Each structure stands twice: as C-alpha cells, then as structure tokens.
Amino acid sequence: MATWFPTTKSRRHAISGQSVTHVGMRLLAGFLAVALCGVSALAGAVAAAPAFETLLREADALRSSDAKRFADRLAALKGRVDEASVEQQQRLRYLDAYHKMAYGNAMDAGVEQARELFREAKDIDLKFRAGSLAVNGFAINRKFTEGLRHLNQTLAIRRDVKDKDIRHDGTNAAAVIYNQLGQYELGLRYAEETLADNPNPRARCFAEHFRAEARYYLGQLASDDGTIESVVKRCDALGERITANLARVIQARHLAAHRKRDDAISLLESHMAEVDGLGYSALIAEYRSLLARLLLERGEQDAAEQHALAAVELESSVAGARSLADAYKTLYQVAEHGGDLSQAFSYYRSYAE
Numbered sequence: 001m002a003t004w005f006p007t008t009k010s011r012r013h014a015i016s017g018q019s020v021t022h023v024g025m026r027l028l029a030g031f032l033a034v035a036l037c038g039v040s041a042l043a044g045a046v047a048a049a050p051a052f053e054t055l056l057r058e059a060d061a062l063r064s065s066d067a068k069r070f071a072d073r074l075a076a077l078k079g080r081v082d083e084a085s086v087e088q089q090q091r092l093r094y095l096d097a098y099h100k101m102a103y104g105n106a107m108d109a110g111v112e113q114a115r116e117l118f119r120e121a122k123d124i125d126l127k128f129r130a131g132s133l134a135v136n137g138f139a140i141n142r143k144f145t146e147g148l149r150h151l152n153q154t155l156a157i158r159r160d161v162k163d164k165d166i167r168h169d170g171t172n173a174a175a176v177i178y179n180q181l182g183q184y185e186l187g188l189r190y191a192e193e194t195l196a197d198n199p200n201p202r203a204r205c206f207a208e209h210f211r212a213e214a215r216y217y218l219g220q221l222a223s224d225d226g227t228i229e230s231v232v233k234r235c236d237a238l239g240e241r242i243t244a245n246l247a248r249v250i251q252a253r254h255l256a257a258h259r260k261r262d263d264a265i266s267l268l269e270s271h272m273a274e275v276d277g278l279g280y281s282a283l284i285a286e287y288r289s290l291l292a293r294l295l296l297e298r299g300e301q302d303a304a305e306q307h308a309l310a311a312v313e314l315e316s317s318v319a320g321a322r323s324l325a326d327a328y329k330t331l332y333q334v335a336e337h338g339g340d341l342s343q344a345f346s347y348y349r350s351y352a353e
Helices: 023-037 039-062 067-079 086-102 107-120 124-140 144-155 164-181 184-195 201-217 227-237 241-257 261-270 272-278 281-297 301-312 322-337 341-352
Strands: none
Touching: 039 067, 039 086, 067 086, 086 107, 086 124, 107 124, 107 144, 124 144, 124 164, 144 164, 164 184, 164 201, 184 201, 201 227, 201 241, 227 241, 241 261, 241 272, 241 281, 261 272, 261 281, 272 281, 281 301, 281 322, 301 322, 322 341
C-alpha cells in the first residue's frame, strides 16, 4: 500500500494552524495595548513574529523525516500560539492535522481538520495544500468515494496554485488515491505529471515511489529491475525514511513474486526495528501484515501469527486499510490450520468486512 503525506517545503505558502475563533478579541486587545503603551509595545510584537515563523518553518520541514523533532516543534508552537497571525495559525492547523494523521493515531480527526481548513482558507495555495492532505487521508482509510470527490475539488484549482511545489502535493495525492483504488494507469499518469514538472527532491522521491508501485502492479517491472532499489536509495538519502520503507514493501512484493521469498523476508526483517521506531502506524501495519503472509507461506505459523496480531493492534488508526484485511486473513488461516474453528470464523468475519 502506498501511503504518503505531502512534505513540500514552501517558505511562502506552508499551511497549518489552530482555531481562530478568538482572533477578533485578541486583535482588539493588541490594539489597546499599542494605544496604551506606545511604539515600544508594537516593536515587541513585531520582533516576536520572526521567532514563531522560524519555528513554524522548521516544523514544516521536519514533518515527514523526523517524527520526534516534528512533535517537539509542534508542541512549542502550540504553547506560543498567541504570538501567531491568522495565517500562521492556519499553517499550524495544517501541521497539527498532519501529525494527527501520520503519528497521532487520529486519522479521521486529522482528515476532518484538513477539510475544515480547505473550506475556510482564502489563500489558494493554502487551500490546495489542505485539500491534498485530506485526499491522502481518505486514500489511507480506503474511503474512496469521499476521497475522489475531494480530489476533484482540489485538482480543480491546481492551475491557480502559484507555488509549483505545493501543486505537486496535489498530483502526488492523486497518484496515491488512484494506486490505492487499483487504477494504476491513472496513478502512473499523475506520478509522471509530477516528474515531468521538474519537482523538488522530496516531491521526486514520492512521485518515483508511486510510479514504481503503479508499474509493479501493472506488471511492467522485469525480475531484475533496479527501479525500486533506486527509489529506496534516493528517498533514504533525503532522510525520507517513511517513503523509503514503503518502497521496500513494494521491493519485497516484487522479490516474492519472482520466487525470492526468503530474500523478501530478510529485507523486511532487517528494517523492522527501523519501521517500528518511525511510529507511523500505516507503514508498521503494512510491514507486519506482509511479513506475516510470507512467513505463513514458509510454514512459520507462530511467527506469522505474531506479526499479524501486531498489525491488527493498530486497527484504530488504520481502519479500512488493505494491510489490516491481509493481517486478518493470515490470522484466519493460522487459526483454521490449528483447528480453532470458532476463532477462525471470527477472524474471517473481520477479514471479509
């Protein structure tokens, strides 16, 4: 499963924020403070803004590559939200929605926050970026009807987006949802649209991953094709370890499909600790469920069950994901083989749902 959160760095148009319902009162209070205290108070307010802006940009740059430092910056920003302008608050809302979806085990809440920002934002680039994030969340949870509707609304404004990097967020989000939907021709088309537009290194990393994934499922990769390995190396070099490891999932599938199951298992096992440490539930579930299936095929039922159980423990944050269904299928097969028909039936129902 391809899973992606946009990581485009735009110093002019990064988007996020907190609720702005109290802005009117804060602006009034600020006006009175300036009136009472004179120019020195105004100078102090102006001086505070760059520090908040710097922290905001740092958080934006870290969000896909360093979960802990990103969370630390986000917490610091929330503690200083009174220093922020309305635009900065909206950008903070974007980062907060991203964190909920990627690391906070709150996918639905993060998606709804991104959708609210899409509806409220006046700035086209901000609106587009929030829409792209929401589409990605719908793709992860396989809510394709809502995702495609929101994708159409988002892509409809892409020609008005000033920042090319932000525009690539949307075309990459389109590649994600179409790959998830199994419409790999369309996924490939949008990935190549990004790549044809001279993307920045991070956007290229994501688009190349989506292209490789689409080509794998379309049967366009030869047994000795080195495309996926090159994607892994490119993304790893950028510090984009989530995308690098998602590419390794495709690499493992490709190896297994060409009678190299043991190599696929070794590849996944050698990066399992790294994946767990990233804390990204969708990626962990993907690794665990695929490893469980491959180990079961090799006859290692206990190990397969262990990995499948680890995957389903993440159900609350990856509800609807294909990896979850795959894990339940493995558990059903293990229970059936062990003669526990009641448990097998329970797992089968979860798989079928």
